[in-house]
Amino acid sequence: MAASCRFAFAIHIMAVLAYEDRQHQQGLTSEAIARSVNTNPVVIRRILSELKGAGLVVTHKGASGGTRLAREPRSISLDAVYRAIHGGPSFSAHPQQPDQRCPVGRKIEIVLEEVFASAEQALEHALALRTLADVLEDVSGPEVPATAAQGRTARPGSAA
Amino acid sequence: MAASCRFAFAIHIMAVLAYEDRQHQQGLTSEAIARSVNTNPVVIRRILSELKGAGLVVTHKGASGGTRLAREPRSISLDAVYRAIHGGPSFSAHPQQPDQRCPVGRKIEIVLEEVFASAEQALEHALALRTLADVLEDVSGPEVPATAAQGRTARPGSAA
């Protein structure tokens, strides 16, 4: 199978932005994010564009511009990121209409629609249980006073 | 997005086989199934091959051969079909390793693995709530004495 990794990229981006928000209260350029994700800045911008459309991030153009989270990490659940990135449904129906003269083919599409919808709903519900703050904690440990974190952390994308 | 429709095909195939099992206690050829699904017999055979590998169907080669369910529809849940068809995971990780010098990039892969696993698990759990018998009921109504169904049903693939 091997699906698209855009969702993985999106969570990574959001995590980096959340991390930056906590550390420096400053926006990040697509180039800096791209360094952390290890891909091309345009790929990042394309995903940022979708995240922006969902109201999850805000972008500032021009010199000293960049992107920041639009809300607190605690208020951003992963299903919001999922929906922002995910264009269509995870499952796909018949490309050609099934034989309507067959009793099964006549009704299978409706049944499948229900099955797919409930599965998709369960998936999103599972993602809704985690927020970006949870991810941030897993990535960088629980939030601590700035002094305690001194010297232990680096700014995303500042390594190269 | 628009994912693969192999899962839809697989459920359709299983439903047709279950329907046939109830009506005629006889196997179906890939050609007959293909008529109901409205695709090529080889496409059906490829999916049947995976279903067979999962022990969900049994196949008989040669003249008057065909495929039948290996078990009762009631004992086949849709997540079994899903796993039989689904090669890899639904979500995909980073194609290139994230920047290990970035504190987020260093740990994001592990976090994503957890997130993806829990989402996939929720998805399969939702599918496990439905069996092939449920699908069959939705498609052809509750099981009734053969006489009551006389003249109302046709054999899958017998229309063309």
Added chain:
DNA sequence: ACATGTGTAACCGTAGCGCTTACATATCTC
């Protein structure tokens, strides 16, 4: 003005999918 960074368009190579043809193999029927 100039440097910086976003927003897009365009293109490339790759991969997977649905579909088809073709053919070897196995099995039932006569």
Added chain:
DNA sequence: GAGATATGTAAGCGCTACGGTTACACATGT
């Protein structure tokens, strides 16, 4: 055994989506 039937695969085609890249117009802070 001969022929008919059906599976099991390999190989190829066209399509689509994706990740990656280059290029450039536009906006904005210094």
